Each structure stands twice: as C-alpha cells, then as structure tokens.
Amino acid sequence: MAELSKTPLHALHLELGARMVPFAGYDMPVQYAPGVLKEHLHCRAEAGLFDVSHMGQVILRPASGDVADAARALEALVPADLLGLAEGRQRYGLFTDAQGGILDDLMIANRGDHLYLVVNAACKAADIAHLRAGMPAGVAVEEIEDRALLA
Numbered sequence: 001m002a003e004l005s006k007t008p009l010h011a012l013h014l015e016l017g018a019r020m021v022p023f024a025g026y027d028m029p030v031q032y033a034p035g036v037l038k039e040h041l042h043c044r045a046e047a048g049l050f051d052v053s054h055m056g057q058v059i060l061r062p063a064s065g066d067v068a069d070a071a072r073a074l075e076a077l078v079p080a081d082l083l084g085l086a087e088g089r090q091r092y093g094l095f096t097d098a099q100g101g102i103l104d105d106l107m108i109a110n111r112g113d114h115l116y117l118v119v120n121a122a123c124k125a126a127d128i129a130h131l132r133a134g135m136p137a138g139v140a141v142e143e144i145e146d147r148a149l150l151a
Contacts, residue, residue, distance in 0.1 A: 002025070004022055004025060004026055004027040005025055005026045005027070005054070006026065006027055007026060007028070007051055007053035007054055007148065008053055008146060008147065008148040009051050009053060009148050010027060013029040013051070016032060017032055017033040018030075018031070018032050019031050019032070023054065023121075024054055024121035024122045024124075025054075025121075026054040026121070028051070028054060029051065049150050049151070050150065050151045051148070051149075051150060052118075052121075052149045052150065052151045053147070053148045053149045053150075054121040055118050055119065055120060055121045055124070055149060056117075056118065056119035056120070056121065056124035056127060056128060056143065057116070057117070057118055057143070057144040057145075057147060057149060058116070058117040058118075058119065058128060058131060058141060058142065058143055058144065059111075059114050059115070059116055059117075059140075059141075059142040059144065060073070060074060060114060060115040060117065060131070060135065060139055060140070060141060060142075061113075061114045061139070061140045061142060062114070062138060062139050062140075063137075063138045063139070063140065064138060065113060067087075067110060067111075067112065067113060067114060067115060068083055069138060069139060070114065070115045070139050071083045071085065071110070071115060073134070073135055073136055073138075073139045074108065074115060074135075076134060077095055077096065077130065077131070077134045078093040078094060078095060078096070078106070078108065079093075079094065079096055079100075080092075080093040080094075080108070082108060082110075082115070085108065085110045086110060087110050087111070087112045088109075088110065088111075088112075089109070089110055090107055090108065090109040090110075091107070091108050091109075092105065092106075092107060092108075093105065093106055093107070093108050094106070095127060095130055103123075103126075103127070103130065104119065104120055104123045104126070104127050105120065106118060106119045106120070106127065117131075118149070128141065128143055
C-alpha cells in the first residue's frame with residue numbers, strides 16, 4: 001500500500017489529538033478528542049474550520065501579465081464567463097471535455113495577475129493534466145503543494 005500524503009497542517013492535527021483516517025490518498029483528521037457531538041455543537045454555536053489542503057491548488061499565470069489571457073484560455077475548458085470575473089472575486093465552474101460532458105467541478109478566483117483554482121482531491125491529478133493539456137504556451141500551470149487551505 002502506498003504511503004499516505006500529508007497536508008501542511010498534519011503535525012498540528014496530531015498535536016491537537018486528531019483521529020486520522022485515509023482520504024483521497026491523504027492522512028486526514030476525522031475527529032478530535034472532544035468527539036463529534038461536541039464538535040457539531042461548537043460549529044453550530046460558533047464556527048468551525050475544515051482542512052481542505054488535500055484539494056488541488058493551481059495558479060494559471062499568463063506570461064503577458066494580463067489575467068484576461070489566462071481567463072480566455074481557461075474558458076475553452078470551463079464554460080463560464082471568466083473574462084467577466086472581477087479581481088478579488090471567485091466563481092464555481094465545471095471542467096468539460098471536447099463533447100461538452102462534465103469532467104469535474106472547480107473554483108476559480110481572479111487574483112489580479114493570475115487565476116487561482118481549487119480542484120477536487122479525488123480527481124486532482126486528472127484535473128491538472130487536463131489543465132496542462134488545454135493551456136497554451138503563454139499560460140503557465142503552477143501546482144501549489146505546500147500551502148494549507150481551510151474552509
């Protein structure tokens with residue numbers, strides 16, 4: 001069996017007493033010492049954070065420096081108005097194949113000089129391969145693997 005990957009927050013989860021389980025190839029926390037009922041009640045009364053660092057984080061960086069070039073290129077793979085996505089805004093989208101069939105979903109954010117994407121953990125490798133195959137030479141696909149992501 002392959003060794004499970006670890007998120008950047010793995011050591012913190014262990015320090016906080018998390019019970020870890022395999023999920024999408026990662027060693028992920030499923031609950032903490034107080035138990036799921038106390039966690040649930042706390043989230044209902046206050047707030048909760050969820051480590052989603054196992055999901056794929058990708059930057060599409062246009063060589064031109066114009067984020068519209070990355071948006072235009074991504075619109076060939078994601079049928080959404082990405083050219084109209086304002087800086088600092090985020091949009092839900094779907095990866096489609098050449099026939100228009102849905103491959104997976106993703107989130108796209110306009111960060112001003114680049115697009116920031118979050119893809120599903122279970123399809124991360126396939127989604128990133130689809131991106132790399134679909135981007136022109138002027139748009140770099142940069143996978144982020146060392147940054148935590150919380151929801």
